[in-house]
Amino acid sequence: xxxxxxxxxxxxxxxxxxxxxxxxxxxxxxxxxxxxxxxxxxxxxxxxxxxxxxxxxxxxxxxxxxxxxxxxxxxxxxxxxxxxxxxxxxxxxxxxxxxxxxxxxxxxxxxxxxxxxxxxxxxxxxxxxxxxxxxxxxxxxxxxxxxxxxxxxxxxxxxxxxxxxxxxxxxxxxxxxxxxxxxxxxxxxxxxxxxxxxxxxxxxxxxxxxxxxxxxxxxxxxxxxxxxxxxxxxxxxxxxxxxxxxxxxxxxxxxxxxxxxxxxxxxxxxxxxxxxxxxxxxxxxxxxxxxxxxxxxxxxxxxxxxxxxxxxxxxxxxxxxxxxxxxxxxxxxxxxxxxxxxxxxxxxxxxxxxxxxxxxxxxxxxxxxxxxxxxxxxxxxxxxxxxxxxxxxxxxxxxxxxxxxxxxxxxxxxxxxxxxxxxxxxxxxxxxxxxxxxxxxxxxxxxxxxxxxxxxxxxxxxxxxxxxxxxxxxxxxxxxxxxxxxxxxxxx
Numbered sequence: 001x002x003x004x005x006x007x008x009x010x011x012x013x014x015x016x017x018x019x020x021x022x023x024x025x026x027x028x029x030x031x032x033x034x035x036x037x038x039x040x041x042x043x044x045x046x047x048x049x050x051x052x053x054x055x056x057x058x059x060x061x062x063x064x065x066x067x068x069x070x071x072x073x074x075x076x077x078x079x080x081x082x083x084x085x086x087x088x089x090x091x092x093x094x095x096x097x098x099x100x101x102x103x104x105x106x107x108x109x110x111x112x113x114x115x116x117x118x119x120x121x122x123x124x125x126x127x128x129x130x131x132x133x134x135x136x137x138x139x140x141x142x143x144x145x146x147x148x149x150x151x152x153x154x155x156x157x158x159x160x161x162x163x164x165x166x167x168x169x170x171x172x173x174x175x176x177x178x179x180x181x182x183x184x185x186x187x188x189x190x191x192x193x194x195x196x197x198x199x200x201x202x203x204x205x206x207x208x209x210x211x212x213x214x215x216x217x218x219x220x221x222x223x224x225x226x227x228x229x230x231x232x233x234x235x236x237x238x239x240x241x242x243x244x245x246x247x248x249x250x251x252x253x254x255x256x257x258x259x260x261x262x263x264x265x266x267x268x269x270x271x272x273x274x275x276x277x278x279x280x281x282x283x284x285x286x287x288x289x290x291x292x293x294x295x296x297x298x299x300x301x302x303x304x305x306x307x308x309x310x311x312x313x314x315x316x317x318x319x320x321x322x323x324x325x326x327x328x329x330x331x332x333x334x335x336x337x338x339x340x341x342x343x344x345x346x347x348x349x350x351x352x353x354x355x356x357x358x359x360x361x362x363x364x365x366x367x368x369x370x371x372x373x374x375x376x377x378x379x380x381x382x383x384x385x386x387x388x389x390x391x392x393x394x395x396x397x398x399x400x401x402x403x404x405x406x407x408x409x410x411x412x413x414x415x416x417x418x419x420x421x422x423x424x425x426x427x428x429x430x431x432x433x434x435x436x437x438x439x440x441x442x443x444x445x446x447x448x449x450x451x452x453x454x455x456x457x458x459x460x461x462x463x464x465x466x467x468x469x470x471x472x473x474x475x476x477x478x479x480x481x482x483x484x485x486x487x488x489x490x491x492x
Contacts, residue, residue: 028157031056031074037154041066042147052076053105056151060143065131068117070144071096072151073105081108084152084160085427086145086186088167088174089113090415092318093136094120100166107427110160112148116140123318127326130348137350138177145178145185162434166426168192168415169379172370176387177353179368183361188434190369190426193379193415196353196387197293199344201379202319204283204293205307207337209316211278212308215271219305224266225276226301228257233298237465239474242419243411246465246485247297247374254280279308282380286338294382303377303413313378323347356387359395368396368404369430369439371459373412375420381408388462405439406462421445421457442466442482458482 029037031054034047039058047056053073060068074080085107087100093116104111117135118125126133145163153159165175165186172194178185195201217225230242232252237245244250254276259267268276282295296307307313312332321330324343358368368391372384388406396404411420423446433439442458455475458466460482472479 028077029154031155034151034154037151039147039150041143052079054155058147060140060147062139062143063131063135065129066117066135066139067132068114068135068140068143069096070112070114070140070147071098071101072110072112072148073101074110074152074155075105075108077156079108080110080156082161083109084149084163085109085111086141086148086163086165087111087113088141088165088171089116090169090171091121091315092123093170094118094122094125097171104166109164110148110152110156112144114140114144123322124328126323127328133323133348134350137348138174138181141174141178142182142185145182162187164188164190164427164430166190166430168194170195172196173198173353176368177350179358179361179366180353180355181350183358183364183366186366187364188367188369188430190371190430192370192426193372193376194353194370194384194387195379197383198354199319199324199347199352200292200341200354201383202316202324203337203341203344205313205316205378206320206332206335206340207283208278208293208295208307209309209312209332210335210337211283212275212304213310215269215275216310217268217272217275217304217308219309220265221268221272222301222304225254225257225268226299228252228254229298229301237467238470239468241474244297244299244374245410247299247410249486250298252280252298253277275308279304282382283337286341292341294380294386296377296380297374297382299375299411300377303375306377306414315378319344323351354387356390357395358391362395362399362403366403367430367434369426369433370404370406371409371426372406373409373414373416373418373420373422375411375418376414378414385462401439401461402437407443407459408462409445409459410457410466419447421447421455421459423448423453424459442477444477 031047031049035044041061042058044058053075056072058070085104087097096115097113101111101113117132117140163186167175172191175189175191176194176196229252233244233250234240254273257268258273263269280295282291283293285292372381374381392400412418412422416422424443445457445459446453447455456477458477458480460466464482465485466480467483469479
């Protein structure tokens with residue numbers, strides 16, 4: 001705790017020092033006066049009070065080809081909780097996360113978001129614009145954070161006491177990237193389903209798509225496969241509820257569904273069995289035979305169309321077309337794993353966010369809260385498990401439970417949704433964690449149907465699972481305890 005206190009004190013001194021270059025705004029600025037604030041490479045285009053919130057819009061130009069739009073929402077000083085929250089993007093970004101801004105400011109945070117320097121959820125902007133690609137990769141979030149803190153200092157007369165990041169998917173990758181490259185930006189980071197190893201994921205997802213579509217599995221068969229998985233593994237956790245508590249312990253083999261004779265809706269052809277196995281097993285590196293991209297877990301079958309449908313997922317398609325090949329006419333049917341992986345490896349490594357060296361972030365007292373749904377059909381859960389394990393064994397050695405922890409959510413899809421208890425207050429979790437210096441031993445997750453909570457369960461730290469006491473309601477988290485998952489908890 002002493003290290004964290006010193007780090008926060010240093011951060012406050014740094015922001016105060018930055019404020020010394022703005023002597024004309026030594027006193028608290030009004031919202032309307034903020035456009036006069038002189039900030040590096042920043043043009044404040046508007047600042048006005050809307051529903052009691054000072055909404056600031058600005059354009060940042062850290063390079064000659066940058067055009068980064070940001071918004072910073074500042075609650076009334078009476079309602080400000082003294083903290084800063086930056087919220088992340090999804091997909092290829094290209095839009096400011098207004099929902100995240102509204103949620104953050106509603107909870108009392110001074111909140112910021114960015115479009116990362118381009119418009120539209122597409123990678124088309126990247127062609128011929130390496131500076132814009134750098135902005136999206138990492139620079140836009142950093143520049144937004146620096147300027148947002150300056151605006152906060154001017155408006156409230158003092159810097160935030162704590163700075164948080166909250167994002168999922170690409171937003172999770174953004175948070176991890178900040179910890180890697182700009183360890184001073186945030187005191188605590190919430191990174192859900194973080195798409196680290198981003199370029200490998202794009203190539204791997206395209207490779208999986210091509211393999212699966214050699215013998216496509218009709219979507220009408222997904223429920224049949226899913227039901228077979230539940231029959232084989234749902235009861236392993238002691239509760240038959242349509243959710244696999246620990247899919248890493250499920251050894252379902254789709255070959256049991258292979259047709260004995262003529263193909264029907266209740267069986268798989270031999271080719272479809274191979275496609276199903278490919279989804280579970282993932283994609284291997286064409287030269288080293290190591291795993292390039294993990295497969296999906298048992299329990300994801302209803303959403304196999306995300307990566308195994310007739311048309312490839314939009315995120316890897318955009319990456320291959322505009323970033324790897326820089327050719328808007330590139331056809332996915334021409335994909336070549338070896339050649340395209342080689343091309344992808346030459347792209348700006350900042351896009352991958354694969355480094356597990358977070359020492360500088362942890363040395364400052366930083367806290368990293370990771371979470372991922374076991375039923376994620378888009379970003380394989382074991383991509384996150386592998387990253388967390390490497391961080392925990394390296395720069396985060398000895399910090400698990402204090403500054404680092406991963407929580408796997410049974411039955412949750414990509415960031416949210418699915419039959420699992422996918423609803424939980426991430427900011428309440430990280431606030432309590434930072435205040436106590438200890439990661440929660442359990443997080444209470446809820447499942448909501450038609451606006452009503454119909455199930456609660458504990459979400460356990462990675463390596464543990466929720467075990468029913470055999471007595472209480474299986475829809476009540478109080479009937480479960482987090483216990484060690486056993487030998488199959490880490491990998492298959």
